[in-house]
Amino acid sequence: MPEKIELPITGMSCAACAARIERELNKLKDVGEARVNFPLKKAVILPKREIELKEIISIIRDIGYDVDLEADVTIRARKEEAELKKDFIWSACLSAIVMVFSMWMVLPNMQHQNFILLILTIPVQFYFGLRFHRSTILNLKHFTADMNTLISVGTSAAFFYSAFVTFLPHVIMSAGMEPMTYFDSSATIITLILLGRFFESKAKTRTYTAIKMLYELSPKxxxxxxxxxxxxxxxxxxxxxxxxxxxxxxxxxxxxxxxxxxxxxxxxxxxxxxxxxxxxxxxxxxxxxxxxxxxxxxxxxxxxxxTVLAKVIRLVEEAQFTKAPVQRLADKLAGVFVPIVILISIGALVVWWVFGPEPKLTNALLSFVSVLIIACPCALGLATPTAIMVSTGVGAKRGILIKSAEALELTNKARYVLFDKTGTLTEGVIVLADVIPLGGFSETDLLGVAYNLERQSEHPFSEALRKKAEELNIAPIKVDNFQAVVGKGIKGEIQGKTCFVGNMALYEDSGKALEGSIKQLYQEKELSGMSPVLVWRGSDLLGLLTFSDRVREESKDVVTELNSMGIETVMITGDSQAGATTISEKVGITNFFYRVLPDKKAQVVEDFKKKGVTIMVGDGINDAPSLAASDIGVAMGKGTDIAIESADVVLMKGHLSRLVSLIKLSKKTLWVIKENLFWAFIYNILGIPIAFGVLYPFFGIRLQPMFGALAMMVSSISVVSNSLRLKMFKE
Missing domain, CATH: 2.70.150.10 (Calcium-transporting ATPase, cytoplasmic transduction domain A)
Structure with missing residues (x-):
């Protein structure tokens, strides 16, 4: 079977673009399967038989996108981010001047002022806003609509109507209407949307950073x-x-x-x-x-x-491909609303042209434009970004770094939360759990021998013992003839006596036998997931030490609260069954998986995703594939950089309790977004029948485009004010 083909795609602006390319590629008879990933800007094609690369590239270019065979994915992402930043800055500068000219009479002649506004708005509308018009034309070819269509239609209607007023103000006046221009509406909307796209692009660059960091793990x-x-x-x-x-x-x-x-x-x-x-x-x-x-x-x-590392990288990349794109609520509404608005405006044009008073054409065009300007809720473009922006700020103050708007919208639907064990439910640091002196010896006697022997070794227990020794002011003593016994322990001479720190096997190898009660205690500690060691000097058994990874104080409360919210909690670990059982019992998790490696961990996540929205919480490099594969990846702030970059959300300072705050914040944010969408639509929907001319035959009332601009302003203020309520979020 031919090898898979990977192609970097340029020109995609949303998940719908990726789906469109995917559909077209899957129509090819020689293609077994084609997958296009929007965040990675990459297509993966699995051919049934040998296929010409130029044929695939030709199809991608025919539907309005391009293939960049030379550019590195990270360079391409940064280039896109830089372009959006530059476009936003220029657009904002021009829009600010447009706003000043629109609000105040700067020139003595209104028509001259309108010409200045027209010249200033043209670059914003057709150069910096070109990406929206280009997507609209592509959508038109495939009979679809999204936020790009809404932006393009709304701003174009405002721009072309204003241009018409600028050149032919007397035509508008002959229809009994005031010649008002709306260049400020057109320029401001494009500028605000560019700002939102810039922030989205900045967040997506992190996806590539995670994969690049994985490549850099291997020495050059x-x-x-x-x-x-x-x-x-x-x-x-x-x-x-x-x-x-x-x-x-x-x-x-x-x-x-x-x-x-x-x-x-x-x-x-x-x-x-x-x-x-x-x-x-x-x-x-x-x-x-x-x-x-x-x-x-x-x-x-x-x-x-x-290599194992190459497989982990492949898992992270594949997880990005299998992650279904979340269609944003605003896009769904735009997909339905835009075609309806266009049909209503065409209906208004026809009705006024056929049945309206003279001048028929002027009245028909005015009604057509009035419906477009009034009906297209420009505040819809603000409904989600403003709520997300305020919400991410509120999250940041509470130690929650939200990197993906989609994740914030999706978190409230979570049915499963999967926890990594080490470093997530536990602190990920080896601590001295028990110091049990035996045979009348003191804690100081026991730790004095253990600390000084372990000090000579590279074993991780030595750091835990050092901290305890410092607490008890145990002085370092010279150790002679130090020796490590592979897999069993260590020994050395302290003040002329041979001392040992090791497991039960080393103790028995030295010709000794443990008493029944001590042996039982040792085995109990071992079964509970701890690491017990014996300490003896000559023929004297000084005592028993146990080492373990300490459970976070908040873990049990977090699990309990998640369960009370109807969310099922699961633990996945690479640890033994005994270690997994101990921790799961301590935190209150009944369902757990043990001895799970990165590829299997990602598979467990995939299995849960089939049953409902799944959150994965982890902190290590081994968690990167599962964090990327989950619906919402949550990384601990003190975890590895790769885990943090692979995740959608980061709990700063490693506070697990913030996970509950995240879910509550997500629920509140989605409610506010829905309220925003209501305010974005309500004024405009109420204005559509009046703009159409329903009241004209009875009362002679027509809704001028000026009232559409007013409706847009009121709905925008309502949306922003409503979003600011999130600042008062309380758990």
């Missing part, structure tokens, strides 16, 4: 061992079977097998677990993970697209 260079010499080469030049030297503190270059040396490796990017894993001859290591204090030689087993 490595030390190759060849004929007994160390040679620094590019990682891309490595082949299966090569021997690579990994020094202390370096990133592991590629997937491979340890052939020499031993160390501890931080594999949290894959497993999510904070405890480094011991590696020695024969053990597998994964590219991108971080080596501890040991030096190891690794034999390369996988390169390129076969």
């Amino acid at each position: 260079e490595c030390v190759l061992l060849k004929d007994g010499k160390e040679v620094r080469i590019s990682t891309d030049a490595l082949e299966v079977g090569n021997l690579v030297l990994i020094r202390p503190g370096e990133k592991v270059t590629v997937d491979g097998e340890v052939t020499e040396g031993s160390t501890y490796v931080n594999e949290s990017m894959i497993t999510g677990e904070s405890l480094p894993v011991h590696k020695s001859t024969g053990d597998e290591v994964i590219g991108g993970t971080i080596n501890g204090k040991g030096s190891i030689t690794v034999k390369v087993t996988r390169v390129g697209k076969d």
